[in-house]
Amino acid sequence: MSVRILFIGDIVGSPGRTAISRELHRLVDRHAIDLIIANGENAAGGFGITPDTAAELYRHGVHLLTSGNHIWDKKDNSGFLDREERIIRPLNYPPGTPGRGSTVVETPAGIKVGVLNLEGRVYMKNLDCPFRCADAELEQLRKKTSIILLDFHAETTSEKASLGWYLDGRVSAVVGTHTHVQTADERILPGGTAYITDVGMTGSFDSVIGVDKGQAIQRFLTQQSVKFDIPKKDLRINAVVIGVDTKTGKAVSIERINAAC
Amino acid sequence: MSVRILFIGDIVGSPGRTAISRELHRLVDRHAIDLIIANGENAAGGFGITPDTAAELYRHGVHLLTSGNHIWDKKDNSGFLDREERIIRPLNYPPGTPGRGSTVVETPAGIKVGVLNLEGRVYMKNLDCPFRCADAELEQLRKKTSIILLDFHAETTSEKASLGWYLDGRVSAVVGTHTHVQTADERILPGGTAYITDVGMTGSFDSVIGVDKGQAIQRFLTQQSVKFDIPKKDLRINAVVIGVDTKTGKAVSIERINAAC
Amino acid sequence: MSVRILFIGDIVGSPGRTAISRELHRLVDRHAIDLIIANGENAAGGFGITPDTAAELYRHGVHLLTSGNHIWDKKDNSGFLDREERIIRPLNYPPGTPGRGSTVVETPAGIKVGVLNLEGRVYMKNLDCPFRCADAELEQLRKKTSIILLDFHAETTSEKASLGWYLDGRVSAVVGTHTHVQTADERILPGGTAYITDVGMTGSFDSVIGVDKGQAIQRFLTQQSVKFDIPKKDLRINAVVIGVDTKTGKAVSIERINAAC
Amino acid sequence: MSVRILFIGDIVGSPGRTAISRELHRLVDRHAIDLIIANGENAAGGFGITPDTAAELYRHGVHLLTSGNHIWDKKDNSGFLDREERIIRPLNYPPGTPGRGSTVVETPAGIKVGVLNLEGRVYMKNLDCPFRCADAELEQLRKKTSIILLDFHAETTSEKASLGWYLDGRVSAVVGTHTHVQTADERILPGGTAYITDVGMTGSFDSVIGVDKGQAIQRFLTQQSVKFDIPKKDLRINAVVIGVDTKTGKAVSIERINAAC
Numbered sequence A, B, C, D: 001m002s003v004r005i006l007f008i009g010d011i012v013g014s015p016g017r018t019a020i021s022r023e024l025h026r027l028v029d030r031h032a033i034d035l036i037i038a039n040g041e042n043a044a045g046g047f048g049i050t051p052d053t054a055a056e057l058y059r060h061g062v063h064l065l066t067s068g069n070h071i072w073d074k075k076d077n078s079g080f081l082d083r084e085e086r087i088i089r090p091l092n093y094p095p096g097t098p099g100r101g102s103t104v105v106e107t108p109a110g111i112k113v114g115v116l117n118l119e120g121r122v123y124m125k126n127l128d129c130p131f132r133c134a135d136a137e138l139e140q141l142r143k144k145t146s147i148i149l150l151d152f153h154a155e156t157t158s159e160k161a162s163l164g165w166y167l168d169g170r171v172s173a174v175v176g177t178h179t180h181v182q183t184a185d186e187r188i189l190p191g192g193t194a195y196i197t198d199v200g201m202t203g204s205f206d207s208v209i210g211v212d213k214g215q216a217i218q219r220f221l222t223q224q225s226v227k228f229d230i231p232k233k234d235l236r237i238n239a240v241v242i243g244v245d246t247k248t249g250k251a252v253s254i255e256r257i258n259a260a261c
């Protein structure tokens, strides 16, 4: 028996939520999905998440939200993150950080899936070692379930691939997020871990990684900060479908999704 | 009439050259290739290029080599780069840098193709502005041919996508290199420019972006420099085939290649 | 005959302006100052400058303001920078950047002093090469005067010292800014250029480089952005007094100032 | 009663060791020094340290060596660091790193002094949090002595000043190293901790932070790695003398030294 998990790449702003509202149910049917996880760090206007935007995503069927560096963009949501069990943030933030870094969710059929979120350090923040944090947290999670998915939110391909190989055989899947561009390197590593460097992005593709392309270009040309608007055309969902053997926790399949909405 | 260009992602070490020797001719036949360009910055032992490794790649059929930050890893090859017309390096290095940043090559059928190489600045070196360097160089190149391909060797998805949109309609193709992981976002932009964020890598895929995976993991765990060996198993060629209308210089097709060797 | 220039390190917020209002006239008298230049990038609330804060500094006697990366923190002041001849910004920003990167001011006695502003690139923005920009601009400035001061706004000691040595004998002084901590390495290089790695800061020293020390610590502990308040105690002016021979443009003296206010 | 500690800034290559051999005894006499600590990360040829260069420094009177990022430049010295009790390396490297991050030394008169070494993270490596590592280690060290000195090897002034204030009242001194330029901000913080952002460098000052100035300039002009030679002229010792009350562990004085040799 296998459980089929849909993991959706960073949902960017209202166009990202619109894409979800239009196409998610079709993806769920077509791919016989049991559990829907999405990275929501950009769900609210491209920067962070709010109770309302999260609620909208739950209504559309998302079971759990992971996140990353942008989860902190909305100020004063630390109470929200502490309360809200359906959002996790990277585990390797310092002690005292609001929210939680892993959780166990149940599919409607009652299968337990552990979900872990980590953030890379190369060209990002000064966080705790994601490799060692994974070691410690997996020891706990594996007591509860052998089906475990990790969202590794990181910039460089080397840090992502290294953690994928490091955890091969110890988790069901390592899926990368953060670059907003889907990579074509999905595979099942020899130990049974499904891996992809980046799942990509959900929102407007008439854009530079989800934001207005003229403004993105301006930032490079002027070397000054530019306020980014979120364009609304050419909506797509980037995701992966991962099949996991429920007995062994090994991945049996990983398939990329790039769905126009 | 169209010209069909095969652009091959960073060739890493002798396993990368072996992959080329085994499979290139088959790719050329299957895809009716007119011109073969490859990024050779890692061709010699993973770091830089030498006259011998370049000659080996020419023998296998490569017409032109582009490069990037690693082209300088072999010391004392500035004379080589100055002499050798079949290798280009990123144009936006400082005045006085050995070698050249663009060239015009001819296909066997006599069609002229301009090739430009630029390097990104985000999380890389302090080079000249790639956007403005492109503007200036294209003015010259377009006098010679309207078929122009740019290898943009850069780290972040935002810098690559921004330059792609910036040049849309002015070049036939913008292909990204440097991350060694192929992205799944190939498309033809509205103005007629074929675009992909990263073409990927040619060499051993039993690796972290071409180098020994245990050593790559060690570097992250210890935060110390580690000497990288180049593994030899699971050889693949990552590339794109780009079709360009010879009259207009507009791209008519872009197809990803991920060929086991 | 010599001209005596007082160069004041980054003025931070209203405490910095208060320090100037209290002590500047005494420094001018004691050190027989002919010309007063100050880095004003943090003059308004710690971030950027406004017409009002600039006017306040002119009233206290400042003749010219230099700046750096924070000059852009106040939005919509590009018109102000274009108009206002008494503020310069780093010259090596991209073409099209508002404002100017150098100027020639006259002391009350009619001696012309060229002032140039550059920004470093290491761990900062992707700007044009400060070494080459200096070469080009000095060629112009030297036609107008041989007394030239450069404010090099940069992070690392190696980039600052390198530019100092590079320009030794071609400018009267290279004074560093940006780190907000005064260095003790002032000297006159063999070619006659006065040099100091960093002039330091003007404002509250009951702080971490001018901002609330508890908030600064919080940012490191939490790895999250923290809004910074500007404390008001323990006011000091950090500056240097540079004496320049008006015939040769060579520096004859450089003296550090660290004045409690 | 007070103990007087001489802390010497990064000793660079054989010119740095020569400076020590010539002047250290005079400094010790003039300042009535009880304990001599030096940062030795650049003692051997500018990069790392060897058993021989360390032995030479002990012979000249140095009691203990601290270090920083360059301590790892000499390969295969992990056994040396494990064995050698008179060298410490930054404590906040990952578990399993050779060597130790703190120690307790005794002055000839039998006074115990705890010495701790930490490395910054901003623009440096992905290490453990220096603030929290300090908390944990001080709890242990304070059981052995109340006289404690920290060498914080870091790049930015904000990270250094923040840790200084964070530890004010809990250690006798926080001295910064790594930038190789002495700062003029030495003071005793209100809680009794002596503080300086950077002690500076010991070696040739006819240089860019200890290395050949022409080569340093070349690196900026060419954006390529340049092999650095260590110049030999204009030798200086940069250091601080810190007086600590042996009863309370509070600092009673801090004085900068910039001695020509």
Ligand SMILES: [Fe+2]
Residues within 6 Å of the ligand: A010, A041, A042, A068, A070, A178, A179, A180
């Ligand atoms: Fe994102």
Ligand SMILES: [Fe+2]
Residues within 6 Å of the ligand: A041, A068, A069, A070, A153, A177, A178, A179
């Ligand atoms: Fe992100």
Ligand SMILES: [Fe+2]
Residues within 6 Å of the ligand: B010, B041, B042, B068, B070, B178, B179, B180
């Ligand atoms: Fe490469």
Ligand SMILES: [Fe+2]
Residues within 6 Å of the ligand: B041, B068, B069, B070, B153, B177, B178, B179
């Ligand atoms: Fe590269």
Ligand SMILES: [Fe+2]
Residues within 6 Å of the ligand: C010, C041, C042, C068, C070, C178, C179, C180
């Ligand atoms: Fe500043």
Ligand SMILES: [Fe+2]
Residues within 6 Å of the ligand: C041, C068, C069, C070, C153, C177, C178, C179
């Ligand atoms: Fe600044």
Ligand SMILES: [Fe+2]
Residues within 6 Å of the ligand: D010, D041, D042, D068, D070, D178, D179, D180
């Ligand atoms: Fe050093």
Ligand SMILES: [Fe+2]
Residues within 6 Å of the ligand: D041, D068, D069, D070, D153, D177, D178, D179
């Ligand atoms: Fe260092």
